[in-house]
Amino acid sequence: MARSDRIAEPWGTRTPYGPGEEWPARVDMYLADGLTEQDVDSWHQTASVLHSNGDAMDIAVKDGSIVGVRGREVDRVNHGRLGPKDLFGWQANNSPDRLTKPLIRRDGELVETDWDTAMDAVAGRTKELLAERGPSSIGFYTTGQLFLEEYYTLALIGHGGIGTNHMDGNTRLCTATAAAALKESFGSDGQPGSYTDVDHADVIALFGHNMAETQTVLWTRILDRLAGPNPPQVICVDPRETEVARHATVHLAPRPGTNVMLMNGLLHEIVENGWVDHDYLDRYTVGFDELKKMLADYPPEVAAEVCDVPVEELRRAAHVLGHAERLLSTVLQGFYQSHQATAAAVQVNNLNIIRGKLGKPGCGVLQMNGQPTAQNTRECGADGDMAGFRNWSNEEHVKSLAKVWNIDYHQIPHYSAPTHLMQMMRYAEDGSIRFLYVSGTNPAVSLPELGRIREILKQERLFLVVQDIFLTETAQLADVVLPAATWGEKTGTFTNVDRTVHLSEKAVEPPGEARADLDIFIDYARRVGLEDKDGEPLVKWTDAEGAFEGWKECTRGRPVDYTGMSYAKLRGGSGIQWPCNDEHPDGTERIYADGQFWSAPDYCESYGRDMVTGAPVSPVEYKALNPDGKAVIKAAEYLPPHELPTEDYPFLLTTGRTLYHFHTRTKTARAPQLQRAAPEVWVEMAASEAEARDWHEGDLLEVSTPRGKVEARLRISGIRPGVLFLPFHYGYWDRPGGHEPDGELGRAANELTITDWDPVSKQPLFKSATAQVRRLGADGEPSAAPTTTASRPARPVDADVPTTRGGPDAEVEERAGQGATSTGGGR
Amino acid sequence: MSNKIGMALEELHRSENDLAGALLRMSDRHKVDHEVFYLGRDLAAWSHLHIRELAAAGKDYGVDLDAEPDATADDEPGLLASLRQKGSELSGREHDLGVLLLRDLREIHRMAAGVSLDWEVLAQSAQALKDIELLELAERCHPQTLRQLRWANAKLKESAAQVMVT
Numbered sequence: 001m002a003r004s005d006r007i008a009e010p011w012g013t014r015t016p017y018g019p020g021e022e023w024p025a026r027v028d029m030y031l032a033d034g035l036t037e038q039d040v041d042s043w044h045q046t047a048s049v050l051h052s053n054g055d056a057m058d059i060a061v062k063d064g065s066i067v068g069v070r071g072r073e074v075d076r077v078n079h080g081r082l083g084p085k086d087l088f089g090w091q092a093n094n095s096p097d098r099l100t101k102p103l104i105r106r107d108g109e110l111v112e113t114d115w116d117t118a119m120d121a122v123a124g125r126t127k128e129l130l131a132e133r134g135p136s137s138i139g140f141y142t143t144g145q146l147f148l149e150e151y152y153t154l155a156l157i158g159h160g161g162i163g164t165n166h167m168d169g170n171t172r173l174c175t176a177t178a179a180a181a182l183k184e185s186f187g188s189d190g191q192p193g194s195y196t197d198v199d200h201a202d203v204i205a206l207f208g209h210n211m212a213e214t215q216t217v218l219w220t221r222i223l224d225r226l227a228g229p230n231p232p233q234v235i236c237v238d239p240r241e242t243e244v245a246r247h248a249t250v251h252l253a254p255r256p257g258t259n260v261m262l263m264n265g266l267l268h269e270i271v272e273n274g275w276v277d278h279d280y281l282d283r284y285t286v287g288f289d290e291l292k293k294m295l296a297d298y299p300p301e302v303a304a305e306v307c308d309v310p311v312e313e314l315r316r317a318a319h320v321l322g323h324a325e326r327l328l329s330t331v332l333q334g335f336y337q338s339h340q341a342t343a344a345a346v347q348v349n350n351l352n353i354i355r356g357k358l359g360k361p362g363c364g365v366l367q368m369n370g371q372p373t374a375q376n377t378r379e380c381g382a383d384g385d386m387a388g389f390r391n392w393s394n395e396e397h398v399k400s401l402a403k404v405w406n407i408d409y410h411q412i413p414h415y416s417a418p419t420h421l422m423q424m425m426r427y428a429e430d431g432s433i434r435f436l437y438v439s440g441t442n443p444a445v446s447l448p449e450l451g452r453i454r455e456i457l458k459q460e461r462l463f464l465v466v467q468d469i470f471l472t473e474t475a476q477l478a479d480v481v482l483p484a485a486t487w488g489e490k491t492g493t494f495t496n497v498d499r500t501v502h503l504s505e506k507a508v509e510p511p512g513e514a515r516a517d518l519d520i521f522i523d524y525a526r527r528v529g530l531e532d533k534d535g536e537p538l539v540k541w542t543d544a545e546g547a548f549e550g551w552k553e554c555t556r557g558r559p560v561d562y563t564g565m566s567y568a569k570l571r572g573g574s575g576i577q578w579p580c581n582d583e584h585p586d587g588t589e590r591i592y593a594d595g596q597f598w599s600a601p602d603y604c605e606s607y608g609r610d611m612v613t614g615a616p617v618s619p620v621e622y623k624a625l626n627p628d629g630k631a632v633i634k635a636a637e638y639l640p641p642h643e644l645p646t647e648d649y650p651f652l653l654t655t656g657r658t659l660y661h662f663h664t665r666t667k668t669a670r671a672p673q674l675q676r677a678a679p680e681v682w683v684e685m686a687a688s689e690a691e692a693r694d695w696h697e698g699d700l701l702e703v704s705t706p707r708g709k710v711e712a713r714l715r716i717s718g719i720r721p722g723v724l725f726l727p728f729h730y731g732y733w734d735r736p737g738g739h740e741p742d743g744e745l746g747r748a749a750n751e752l753t754i755t756d757w758d759p760v761s762k763q764p765l766f767k768s769a770t771a772q773v774r775r776l777g778a779d780g781e782p783s784a785a786p787t788t789t790a791s792r793p794a795r796p797v798d799a800d801v802p803t804t805r806g807g808p809d810a811e812v813e814e815r816a817g818q819g820a821t822s823t824g825g826g827r
Numbered sequence: 828m829s830n831k832i833g834m835a836l837e838e839l840h841r842s843e844n845d846l847a848g849a850l851l852r853m854s855d856r857h858k859v860d861h862e863v864f865y866l867g868r869d870l871a872a873w874s875h876l877h878i879r880e881l882a883a884a885g886k887d888y889g890v891d892l893d894a895e896p897d898a899t900a901d902d903e904p905g906l907l908a909s910l911r912q913k914g915s916e917l918s919g920r921e922h923d924l925g926v927l928l929l930r931d932l933r934e935i936h937r938m939a940a941g942v943s944l945d946w947e948v949l950a951q952s953a954q955a956l957k958d959i960e961l962l963e964l965a966e967r968c969h970p971q972t973l974r975q976l977r978w979a980n981a982k983l984k985e986s987a988a989q990v991m992v993t
Contacts, residue, residue, distance in 0.1 A: 133993055134992060134993055136988065136989055136992060136993040137993050165988075413988075415984065415988055416984055416985045416988075419989075422861070423862075426859070426860060426861075427989060427993075429859070429919060429920060430859075430919065430920060430921065430922040430924075430925065431920060431921075431922045432922045432925075432989055432990075432993040433993075610974055610977065610978070612869065612974065613866060613870065613974050613975075613977065613978035613981070614862075614866075614978075614981070615974070615977040615978045615980070615981035615982075616981055639869055639872075642865050642868070642869075755861045756861055756865055757861070757862065759862060759866060
């Protein structure tokens with residue numbers, strides 16, 4: 001048994017292993033207040049909701065309260081390991097400032113009320129608007145934090161009951177592009193890869209994916225491969241010197257906004273040298289000739305020039321990718337939140353397709369998620385997709401859903417794909433949406449151009465409902481606030497990136513009068529009076545397991561097939577990967593083996609969109625292109641970014657995460673170890689830029705764009721010159737302003753970001769602004785940015801920056817496993 | 828015969844100019860509809876590219892076409908554009924103005940359809956003349972016109988219900 005400070009050592013102790021071997025288990029455990037395993041009253045099975053990895057764990061309960069967590073050794077995802085957010089984040093549940101009673105706005109102030117009053121107000125306004133202005137005046141915006149059962153119920157209420165087209169999830173901000181890219185290439189959402197591809201790969205390529213900070217346990221798996229015999233080569237594409245970059249064989253740091261150019265340059269070199277699996281292309285794909293034609297315009301010299309990377313390095317990366325035997329490619333925000341998001345992500349799919357690296361161990365693509373339960377919003381249709389990966393443009397699919405829901409199919413709006421969030425905000429701005437129901441997310445900090453968002457949410461004519469666990473910045477602007485139960489206080493399932501479904505059990509009672517989101521949604525449906533075509537209640541279930549059983553019927557025969565699963569089957573063991581049905585009772589690890597794609601015209605989830613205009617491809621065009629269900633290779637031309645540096649705004653601004661926080665810090669700021677590790681916003685600048693100005697570590701800077709101003713301390717980091725970085729987690733709830741800046745200078749990165757989105761995935765471009773920066777002063781204090789991550793100081797001269805440490809209360813027990821697949825875990 | 832080709836090139840040059848101007852005007856008028864604003868500019872850039880290509884091709888057929896996009900439609904395009912953008916911001920809270928977006932999209936669709944037909948005429952003529960260079964020009968540019976056309980159609984489909992019914 002070993003102990004380690006898991007703030008200082010976020011990835012814990014190495015357990016090296018070689019290619020094709022099983023990843024050794026290591027069980028991580030953290031119990032508060034000096035408790036030991038023997039002191040715990042009971043353990044309750046769950047998985048993490050503070051990132052998308054899906055780390056399985058057990059919640060420790062003593063005297064009716066959560067007191068700690070322990071990794072589940074039997075689990076296929078984490079083999080017992082936990083990340084810092086898993087280990088410490090649960091403490092937010094016990095926070096004294098949880099919402100415990102409903103609130104309603106009276107004379108401009110939010111005051112406590114009872115559930116009947118609050119829900120009657122919410123349902124009443126819904127009914128008024130339905131009568132006066134119709135279903136399109138009503139919108140729903142949900143999170144990546146709820147459970148599958150809750151999303152499915154919400155999708156049924158919104159699409160099937162209210163009949164509005166305006167429903168989205170905050171996966172839109174995060175990984176809508178992952179879904180869009182998969183639909184473009186394979187005709188359907190669903191990851192081709194599995195996390196076990198890490199065990200087999202000889203090349204792992206991370207495109208705009210700071211995995212060390214976003215999925216710490218998956219990165220631990222890679223670190224253990226790197227520490228073992230015959231380690232894989234790592235390719236990193238990122239303008240920052242991340243932990244991934246520090247371990248990379250080749251690190252390309254392109255100018256932000258040039259990802260499509262970079263990918264086209266890499267693909268050009270690979271195709272030019274014939275590092276292509278022609279047999280695979282002939283048998284299983286369409287579109288290679290168009291790609292080849294397009295790539296002619298993107299020789300490495302041109303790409304290197306536009307992206308500002310050394311051409312030799314670009315060639316070296318192409319050589320490594322072109323010679324990989326088992327290639328695992330992963331993609332995240334560096335691509336998804338940047339210019340031409342989907343076009344760039346699709347080129348990563350193309351890389352694995354043209355090299356024939358799919359459907360075999362070590363040959364995977366992981367178009368990553370950032371929100372832990374984002375996959376479920378996509379599966380259930382709470383985010384712009386249609387429940388069960390059905391196709392909005394396919395009348396038969398709409399009819400089959402109407403049959404499952406027992407409603408007339410005209411009730412389900414399908415004149416176009418559901419409205420994406422940014423368009424919903426526009427409709428709220430122009431007054432055509434008058435009711436917005438926000439569950440578990442915080443747009444007043446997380447959306448671009450916050451000044452505009454605050455003005456929209458504050459409007460008198462907009463009725464804003466916020467369902468959450470704390471009084472977030474958004475909740476402070478609401479007309480009604482509904483206190484919700486959270487992870488550990490309710491039961492449900494959720495699914496990670498590699499299609500692994502975990503059950504999360506209720507361990508304790510929620511505080512005060514807080515209620516499970518599912519119960520609130522069902523209550524809402526009942527009060528609005530939503531019925532099926534036989535006059536029965538539209539929502540037929542009253543608990544999570546009932547919702548899960550309902551969901552299973554919805555997935556029957558679809559790619560995302562859950563029919564072989566049950567709570568009983570998920571309980572006790574490890575997670576199960578869908579599709580899981582009669583044919584695959586134990587789930588399916590790898591889809592698309594032998595080139596079997598879900599892209600046949602009558603089966604596919606989407607016919608795709610134009611890579612530049614986003615206009616949907618018509619069914620007729622798609623049928624002509626892809627009659628046999630092959631993978632679709634889609635070429636994309638590079639377009640210059642919309643905002644280019646000028647004399648007034650000479651820097652490119654990029655935003656992103658830090659390892660220690662999640663989303664808008666709603667939970668992580670309430671976990672002392674995490675909050676101390678990254679207590680305040682900072683701005684990163686390259687050493688050469690700082691030296692040129694004679695600026696120093698910790699100087700107070702004002703970063704501004706045409707949209708706003710932010711004050712932050714300078715961290716001189718390994719970021720590429722000409723680029724500034726701001727972490728996006730910091731808002732105002734723990735500041736005097738409450739929901740907005742106190743004075744002119746803000747601290748939320750999104751004061752500065754641009755309102756612009758990828759036309760295909762509709763994902764906002766959080767990494768595409770230009771900015772200027774000004775020094776306000778200095779008091780000799782260094783920035784509080786973590787030194788363990790991408791924000792590590794660039795040079796030893798900054799040695800006076802204190803190292804990020806957790807101290808005694810961040811010490812975690814690490815226990816060697818008994819064998820990852822045999823025992824452990826259960827209650 | 829070559830005179831007629833010259834005339835066709837001139838006609839296409841004019842209609843591409845009109846389309847580019849209309850896309851930019853629409854973009855400015857709907858600055859608060861961010862996708863319309865940015866895509867209007869991206870799509871106008873395709874027409875600008877076509878204008879340069881047509882000017883180069885014109886030389887072979889004895890017509891002198893300006894390689895630069897026509898800016899004469901507005902006396903002070905910079906000023907007018909910023910006025911239009913300002914106007915859009917001021918009226919951003921007015922839902923009823925959505926019908927103007929539909930009208931503009933209809934206009935773009937109509938103009939792009941015209942440009943598309945002009946490219947058809949040119950491509951057919953190039954085939955008959957076995958002018959491979961001219962045919963390749965049409966094959967390069969025409970798909971982008973069709974993408975402009977489809978975008979206008981798709982955007983209109985997406986917006987119509989919200990504008991008209993709610």
